[in-house]
Amino acid sequence: MQRITILGATGSIGVSTLDVLARHPEKYRVYALTAHSRVDELAAQCERFRPQRAVVADADGARRLAALLREKGVRTEVEYGPEALVAVAASSDTDTVMAAIVGAAGLAPSIAAARAGKKVLLANKEALVMSGQLFMDAVAHNGATLLPIDSEHNAIFQCLPAGYARAPGAAGVAKILLTASGGPFLNRAVETLEDVTPEQACKHPNWSMGRKISVDSATMMNKGLEVIEAHWLFGASAAQIEVVIHPQSVIHSMVSYHDGSVLAQLGNPDMRTPIAHALAYPERIESGVAQLDLARIGTLQFQEPDFARFPCLKLAFEALEEGGCAPAVLNAANEVAVAAFLERRIGFRDIDRVIGAVMHEVVCQPAATMDIVLAQDAQARAAAARRIAGLAR
DSSP: OEEEEEETTTSHHHHHHHHHHHTOTTTEEEEEEEOSSOHHHHHHHHHHHOOSEEEESSHHHHHHHHHHHHHHTOOOEEEESHHHHHHHHHOTTOSEEEEOOOSGGGHHHHHHHHHTTOEEEEOOHHHHHHHHHHHHHHHHHTTOEEEEOSHHHHHHHHHSOTTOOSSTTGGGEEEEEEEEOOGGGTTSOGGGGGGOOHHHHTOOSSOOOOHHHHHHHHHTHHHHHHHHHHHHHHOOOGGGEEEEEOTTOOEEEEEEETTSOEEEEEOOSOTHHHHHHHHHTTSOOOOSOOOOOHHHHOOOOOBOOOTTTOHHHHHHHHHHHHOTTHHHHHHHHHHHHHHHHHTTSSOTTHHHHHHHHHHHHSOOOOOOSHHHHHHHHHHHHHHHHHHHHHHHO
C-alpha cells in the first residue's frame, strides 16, 4: 500500500492523480493533499479521500478549510504556509510525492521530497529548470526515485532502455525528440498575434490544462522549459534535443538511436496515462484512458518549429546553452509576464519581449547553491515587473 502526498491536488494534474488512485484503492492511500487557495475543492477531496493532513497557502484558508471539514465530519489535520508544504513532502509517513505545484512555488517542497529519499513523481518542471544540478544531486545523494510526469518526458523514459545512464550518447542514443502540438496559434498569421486575448491563449486544441500552462503552450515556452528539463533528466546536451511540431498529440515524444531506430510512445492525450505509469512503475495499471484507435486518427503530421512564431522556444534554448542561473531567470521572467498577460496588463507578444529584455539585463551567476538560485529568481522577477510597468504606461 503506497502512501501518497499530492502537492497541488486541486490542479489538473492533482485531479487526474486522484482519479487514478480512486481506481486502485487496494494499492494506494492518500496521506496528504495540498492546494493554494481552492479551499472548497480541497475540502471535497478531503471528504472523499480522508487524508491525514491538508495544507493551504495561508491562515485564512486554513480556518475556512478546518470549518468545512468539521461540518463534514472529516478528521484531517489542517496546516498552512510554505513550511507546512515542505513538511508533508518530507514526512516519514509518505512514500510517494506527486509534485504538481505550478511554477517556482513548487521548488522547495519538491526538492524536500528528493532530500527525504521519496519516490518523486515530477510534474513541476520548474524545479529542474531552476535548480537542475542541485535537484539531481539531491535525488542521487539521498536514494530518491525520480519519475517524470510531463507526457513528453514520461514518453522518453518509456522509450529508453532500463537502467539508462544519464550521459550524452549513452545506450546508443543519438537524439531526444520532444513533440509539441503547436498550441492554438500554430496556423494563425504571425502578425495577428499582437491581438491575442487570454481566452484565446487558454483554449488548447488537445489538452485540458490550467491557465498558466495553457499560455505557456501557446507561446511554446512550455516546450522550452521541457527542453531544459530533458537535459537534466536524461543527460542530453542542447544539440541532442530537438522539438518537433505534431498537431495530433498522439506521439508524446521519441528517442532516436545511432543505428537509425526511432522509438516512440503513443497514446490518447490524457495525463492519466503518464500518471498511472509513474505510480505503478515498473508495473502497469489501468488508468481510465481509452485505448488508442490509430485507424480512426488516420494521419500523423510533423513539422519544424518556427522561431519567429515561437520566440520563447528560442529563448529557452539560449538559456540552456548559457547555463548557470539563466534558466531560473528565464522561468521567473516568464511567470511574471504570463501573469501580467492573464491580467490584461500586457499583450501576448509582450511576453517574449519582457523575457528577452530580462535575460539581457540580469547578469546570471553559477547555480552553486539554492540561495543563489532564489536570489537570481527574485532579481529576474523585479526586472520583469519594471519592464511590465513601462509597457503598461
